[in-house]
Amino acid sequence: MTMGVRNARPPQPTLEMVAAEAGVSRATVSRVVNGSPKVRPEVVVSVTAAIERLNYVPNRAARSLASRQTQSVALVVPEDMTKFFGDPYFAAVVQGITQRLDESDYTLNLLVASTDPRHKTMRYLRAGNVDGALVISHHTGDSFVADLESTMPVVFGGRPTNDSGANNYFVDVDNIAGSMSGVQHLVDIGRRRIGTITGPVDMPAGIDRLTGFRRVLENAGLATDAVEHADFTAAGAAAATRRLLERCPDIDALFVASDLMATGALGVLAEQGRAVPRDIAVVAYDDSPAAISGSIGMTTVSQPSKEMGFAMADLLLRLLADDETVPHRNIMPTSLVLRESA
Amino acid sequence: MTMGVRNARPPQPTLEMVAAEAGVSRATVSRVVNGSPKVRPEVVVSVTAAIERLNYVPNRAARSLASRQTQSVALVVPEDMTKFFGDPYFAAVVQGITQRLDESDYTLNLLVASTDPRHKTMRYLRAGNVDGALVISHHTGDSFVADLESTMPVVFGGRPTNDSGANNYFVDVDNIAGSMSGVQHLVDIGRRRIGTITGPVDMPAGIDRLTGFRRVLENAGLATDAVEHADFTAAGAAAATRRLLERCPDIDALFVASDLMATGALGVLAEQGRAVPRDIAVVAYDDSPAAISGSIGMTTVSQPSKEMGFAMADLLLRLLADDETVPHRNIMPTSLVLRESA
DNA sequence: TTGTATGCGTTATCAA
DNA sequence: TTGATAACGCATACAA
Numbered sequence: 001m002t003m004g005v006r007n008a009r010p011p012q013p014t015l016e017m018v019a020a021e022a023g024v025s026r027a028t029v030s031r032v033v034n035g036s037p038k039v040r041p042e043v044v045v046s047v048t049a050a051i052e053r054l055n056y057v058p059n060r061a062a063r064s065l066a067s068r069q070t071q072s073v074a075l076v077v078p079e080d081m082t083k084f085f086g087d088p089y090f091a092a093v094v095q096g097i098t099q100r101l102d103e104s105d106y107t108l109n110l111l112v113a114s115t116d117p118r119h120k121t122m123r124y125l126r127a128g129n130v131d132g133a134l135v136i137s138h139h140t141g142d143s144f145v146a147d148l149e150s151t152m153p154v155v156f157g158g159r160p161t162n163d164s165g166a167n168n169y170f171v172d173v174d175n176i177a178g179s180m181s182g183v184q185h186l187v188d189i190g191r192r193r194i195g196t197i198t199g200p201v202d203m204p205a206g207i208d209r210l211t212g213f214r215r216v217l218e219n220a221g222l223a224t225d226a227v228e229h230a231d232f233t234a235a236g237a238a239a240a241t242r243r244l245l246e247r248c249p250d251i252d253a254l255f256v257a258s259d260l261m262a263t264g265a266l267g268v269l270a271e272q273g274r275a276v277p278r279d280i281a282v283v284a285y286d287d288s289p290a291a292i293s294g295s296i297g298m299t300t301v302s303q304p305s306k307e308m309g310f311a312m313a314d315l316l317l318r319l320l321a322d323d324e325t326v327p328h329r330n331i332m333p334t335s336l337v338l339r340e341s342a
Numbered sequence: 343m344t345m346g347v348r349n350a351r352p353p354q355p356t357l358e359m360v361a362a363e364a365g366v367s368r369a370t371v372s373r374v375v376n377g378s379p380k381v382r383p384e385v386v387v388s389v390t391a392a393i394e395r396l397n398y399v400p401n402r403a404a405r406s407l408a409s410r411q412t413q414s415v416a417l418v419v420p421e422d423m424t425k426f427f428g429d430p431y432f433a434a435v436v437q438g439i440t441q442r443l444d445e446s447d448y449t450l451n452l453l454v455a456s457t458d459p460r461h462k463t464m465r466y467l468r469a470g471n472v473d474g475a476l477v478i479s480h481h482t483g484d485s486f487v488a489d490l491e492s493t494m495p496v497v498f499g500g501r502p503t504n505d506s507g508a509n510n511y512f513v514d515v516d517n518i519a520g521s522m523s524g525v526q527h528l529v530d531i532g533r534r535r536i537g538t539i540t541g542p543v544d545m546p547a548g549i550d551r552l553t554g555f556r557r558v559l560e561n562a563g564l565a566t567d568a569v570e571h572a573d574f575t576a577a578g579a580a581a582a583t584r585r586l587l588e589r590c591p592d593i594d595a596l597f598v599a600s601d602l603m604a605t606g607a608l609g610v611l612a613e614q615g616r617a618v619p620r621d622i623a624v625v626a627y628d629d630s631p632a633a634i635s636g637s638i639g640m641t642t643v644s645q646p647s648k649e650m651g652f653a654m655a656d657l658l659l660r661l662l663a664d665d666e667t668v669p670h671r672n673i674m675p676t677s678l679v680l681r682e683s684a
Numbered sequence: 685t686t687g688t689a690t691g692c693g694t695t696a697t698c699a700a
Numbered sequence: 701t702t703g704a705t706a707a708c709g710c711a712t713a714c715a716a
Binding site for chain 4: 014015016026027030031033034058059061062063064065066067068
Binding site: 043 | 691692
């Protein structure tokens with residue numbers, strides 16, 4: 001394909017041109033660009049000047065081809081766009097990741113795709129576009145991760161589902177302990193008929209938070225049947241809440257596995273005239289902006305989402321730098337934040 | 343930097359290896375990979391088989407270096423992460439873009455950065471990482487766009503601020519006409535003291551929607567002083583609404599320049615006991631999910647955000663394909679959607 | 685400290 | 701229709 005007149009643009013300057021401009025060899029310019037210590041200071045100055053004059057920026061394809069490194073990492077999110085943008089949890093994680101990456105000279109490639117993660121995305125990844133990958137929100141069915149791990153260093157946000165190899169790297173919270181703290185609070189304030197809206201049961205976060213719920217109720221000798229599954233969306237949670245109220249109209253408390261889902265649940269409770277927390281106390285999970293966006297502040301299990309993103313990126317960067325001391329798992333703390341809903 | 347044992351991975355297969363496997367030359371394999379018609383069918387079959395066997399994926403750096411194309415485009419968003427993730431408008435645009443890109447074999451690179459758009463981001467773009475760029479939410483101060491346009495094809499979402507060159511490409515709605523339709527509705531239902539919460543006045547969308555507001559009120563012979571500026575965030579709009587109510591306690595209607603901002607405004611109105619729409623009628627702008635997220639559905643000026651994203655990507659792709667028939671501007675329609683708030 | 689020469693994995697130009 | 705062979709722009713081992 002030839003470039004038409006329409007898109008004609010002045011060609012970018014190359015190392016070669018800078019070398020000519022500065023009267024040195026390509027190798028020397030390369031050294032200056034890469035900050036090699038063994039270049040005479042005066043030469044550094046003149047080469048730098050030439051670079052400025054020509055407004056030179058190294059070509060990434062060439063650099064990557066020669067060095068066999070791309071200086072960029074991918075964030076793989078096996079969800080559709082709507083879900084990704086809809087949940088403030090993702091925003092927080094991405095913020096943490098970019099914050100860490102901004103301190104380095106790695107760039108981030110965002111790969112959001114549930115449609116065909118194993119094909120187009122995997123192709124992209126395997127084409128040498130990135131040096132490593134971060135994976136969040138992965139499901140049991142996501143088999144592509146195994147392939148991925150054989151190709152490049154991978155760090156997970158949340159315990160990987162295939163615990164086959166215990167040698168994968170991940171950052172997580174103790175979701176069981178976290179949800180236990182939230183549900184225990186409901187028990188402590190005297191609630192006896194406690195229900196839950198869960199996350200997807202093909203995700204560790206969904207499973208573990210449900211496990212914590214059950215564990216507390218069993219310890220307290222309470223029924224554990226008021227369970228409805230949802231999908232970490234507000235709409236899904238609203239529907240689940242309707243089902244739950246239909247099936248167990250006598251519940252006096254609700255543990256919802258994410259703040260975003262809790263917004264959906266609270267909407268249904270309001271519409272059905274159930275006062276919160278009087279009639280039904282609600283505890284959520286995340287402590288994202290969604291927890292304080294509504295008219296009633298949510299009591300929620302706080303997890304350091306942004307810090308987790310930061311930690312994930314940090315772990316991956318250390319892996320890429322062949323740091324031998326990297327721990328395989330980084331379990332971060334949760335805490336219960338009390339607001340009005342419970 | 344040498345690869346440590348820890349990160350050792352099997353090397354990716356190359357064209358060369360596939361050629362050996364299939365018993366042909368590199369050139370032939372390349373032709374098969376790129377779907378050249380002049381290869382014997384039987385050879386295509388055997389090469390394809392070899393590719394499958396080796397699980398070969400072309401290296402993008404090498405391909406890009408040789409072909410001088412990257413097959414990827416950037417979406418540049420000169421805002422901080424929080425704003426980007428907070429506003430459903432962006433989600434819609436991105437969805438439209440990816441939808442169009444998914445039909446092609448271009449990939450998207452998301453560049454969200456207000457911090458240092460002219461440096462790190464520009465460096466990235468000029469390093470030959472992408473063939474073209476989409477720019478949304480740009481401000482008057484964003485001088486980097488001029489540099490960008492001299493480097494690669496660029497398509498804007500929203501009329502560019504520097505109309506210096508009338509030869510740039512953009513997709514937009516008629517914001518003036520759009521806001522006029524919304525404000526006119528307030529006049530039509532009998533409101534006489536109408537205020538507005540504007541977007542940033544360094545952005546075309548902010549300016550134009552304010553212009554529309556003024557134009558309608560002037561035509562109707564009404565006062566145009568009830569104006570407070572905000573920043574397209576819910577919190578900013580809430581603060582602006584407080585200022586406005588303080589200064590003009592007598593307003594009976596409010597035009598808010600975005601749905602997200604309207605959620606903030608509605609919160610303040612509720613907290614101050616002003617009933618909507620009885621005491622104060624509210625018209626917003628966007629028709630994003632935010633318009634129906636609250637307890638009261640918003641009457642809002644609907645713009646086809648997703649379709650605009652699609653159109654932007656489409657325009658850029660045609661530009662990259664040297665399509666000579668591409669129109670410089672694509673102005674899409676708005677419509678007023680009536681709900682409960684006005 | 686600097687320069688020369690080679691290779692990275694493709695595409696593209698020529699011949700054959 | 702196929703195969704050598706020369707770019708593409710940079711990094712780097714080796715020589716000087």
